[in-house]
Amino acid sequence: MSDPKKLYIKTYGCQMNVYDSERMVEALGGQGYVETKSPDEADMILLNTCHIREKAAEKVYSELGRFKGLKAEKPDLKIGVAGCVAQAEGAEIIKRQPMVDLVVGPQSYHRLPQMEEVVQTGAKALDTDFPEEDKFEHLKARPKAKRGPTAFLTVQEGCDKFCAFCVVPYTRGAEVSRPSDRILAEAQDLVERGVREITLLGQNVNAYHGHDGGLAGLIWALAEIDGLDRIRFTTSHPNDMDDALIEAHGTCEKLMPYLHLPVQSGSDAILKAMNRKHTRDDYFRLMDKIKGARPDLLLSGDFIVGFPGETDADFEDTLDLVRQVGYGQAYSFKYSARPGTPAAERATVEAHVADARLQELQALLTQQQRATQDSMVGRQVKILFEKTGRDPGQLIGKSEYLHAVYANADPANLGQIKSARIVRSMTNSLEAVLD
Ligand code: 5AD
Numbered sequence: 001m002s003d004p005k006k007l008y009i010k011t012y013g014c015q016m017n018v019y020d021s022e023r024m025v026e027a028l029g030g031q032g033y034v035e036t037k038s039p040d041e042a043d044m045i046l047l048n049t050c051h052i053r054e055k056a057a058e059k060v061y062s063e064l065g066r067f068k069g070l071k072a073e074k075p076d077l078k079i080g081v082a083g084c085v086a087q088a089e090g091a092e093i094i095k096r097q098p099m100v101d102l103v104v105g106p107q108s109y110h111r112l113p114q115m116e117e118v119v120q121t122g123a124k125a126l127d128t129d130f131p132e133e134d135k136f137e138h139l140k141a142r143p144k145a146k147r148g149p150t151a152f153l154t155v156q157e158g159c160d161k162f163c164a165f166c167v168v169p170y171t172r173g174a175e176v177s178r179p180s181d182r183i184l185a186e187a188q189d190l191v192e193r194g195v196r197e198i199t200l201l202g203q204n205v206n207a208y209h210g211h212d213g214g215l216a217g218l219i220w221a222l223a224e225i226d227g228l229d230r231i232r233f234t235t236s237h238p239n240d241m242d243d244a245l246i247e248a249h250g251t252c253e254k255l256m257p258y259l260h261l262p263v264q265s266g267s268d269a270i271l272k273a274m275n276r277k278h279t280r281d282d283y284f285r286l287m288d289k290i291k292g293a294r295p296d297l298l299l300s301g302d303f304i305v306g307f308p309g310e311t312d313a314d315f316e317d318t319l320d321l322v323r324q325v326g327y328g329q330a331y332s333f334k335y336s337a338r339p340g341t342p343a344a345e346r347a348t349v350e351a352h353v354a355d356a357r358l359q360e361l362q363a364l365l366t367q368q369q370r371a372t373q374d375s376m377v378g379r380q381v382k383i384l385f386e387k388t389g390r391d392p393g394q395l396i397g398k399s400e401y402l403h404a405v406y407a408n409a410d411p412a413n414l415g416q417i418k419s420a421r422i423v424r425s426m427t428n429s430l431e432a433v434l435d
């Protein structure tokens with residue numbers, strides 16, 4: 001048998017891309033490829049790209065430029081661009097960078113095996129369709145190999161919300177939910193391979209409708225799987241947080257007390273201009289309900305500053321919302337105009353103003369994040385150990401609240417969930433002592 005060919009895949013952007021990259025490795029496994037961490041020894045290089053904010057395409061072109069030398073040394077090396085930049089730029093990529101052999105959008109990567117055969121003949125392969133068939137169904141089953149204790153599982157893709165700043169409805173297409181029987185089978189398989197915690201992924205995951213009772217129904221069905229101990233989901237839109245899902249946060253023991261629920265802005269005028277379809281009061285009411293169901297829930301969010309038309313008063317409303325809600329974790333971004341989106345037509349806030357706002361918001365969010373983390377000291381948590389730490393005898397895992405936690409523990413605890421008490425809060429992690 002000939003040596004396996006080597007695939008180097010570099011992943012940018014969100015967790016859905018991480019999941020997609022894993023599945024692309026599996027799809028090309030059938031073509032005789034194994035993954036390598038080194039581009040130098042690769043027979044194929046794939047960049048799985050993200051288009052959510054500015055300069056994404058430019059970054060991809062400069063990254064491709066870096067592989068030019070490699071391709072000159074190794075003419076048989078195949079180079080591909082996958083993901084959302086591939087979807088947005090399509091054939092333009094091969095025009096601008098002719099050494100690219102393959103361009104595949106996020107909805108077509110189940111066709112990679114055929115595309116690989118095409119590029120082996122020296123031809124180019126391009127596929128940015130939104131095919132009728134379900135790509136997940138057409139992928140080979142994951143190999144039965146053992147794996148780490150946590151996994152992502154994509155249950156929903158695309159988005160119908162059309163927030164005025166966002167490219168997702170254009171790059172990932174309309175909202176599509178995977179049928180729950182396939183998700184349950186995939187989850188069962190992951191558990192058989194050692195997975196204890198599954199994070200359900202979707203661009204707007206709480207709009208999932210592939211099971212009776214929506215996402216809450218799916219979570220309850222997953223909770224029936226023996227050996228699956230923790231369920232998380234990300235990312236959500238406030239308008240799709242239905243009562244059943246809120247209630248599940250209070251009653252489903254396997255659903256972890258962590259919720260990523262982006263609000264983007266605290267100003268009613270900006271929320272309207274963003275086409276978010278809810279007010280700040282709606283969000284406050286929703287928060288009250290969620291905290292009522294699960295008082296210790298750690299809340300996470302996304303914010304955009306400098307959206308076109310954002311005044312100082314609008315920005316103050318965002319700071320005020322953050323102070324009132326309190327976030328344990330958050331991501332904030334400077335608005336970046338995305339070609340083809342409605343907001344891109346509007347005049348932007350001056351860069352220095354947006355920069356200053358971003359700094360101010362980030363300072364507040366960092367302070368809240370630290371305070372939340374510090375408040376864990378003295379508390380009992382359950383840690384799912386994922387890997388060994390740098391110091392001998394140390395393991396690293398995650399608490400229910402998704403905090404990274406270090407503890408001295410025997411390596412036999414890897415992949416296990418253990419009770420512990422938090423004794424120290426460090427910059428980005430906690431230290432615990434096992435019970
Ligand atoms: N500019 C800045 N941030 C953006 N996001 C999405 N689109 C843009 C954009 N055009 C942010 C939102 C979203 C997160 C994934 O990325 O906050 O929730």
Ligand code: SF4
Nearest residue numbers: 159161162163166168
């Ligand atoms: Fe983009 Fe999320 Fe809005 Fe959908 S809900 S358009 S993915 S920001």
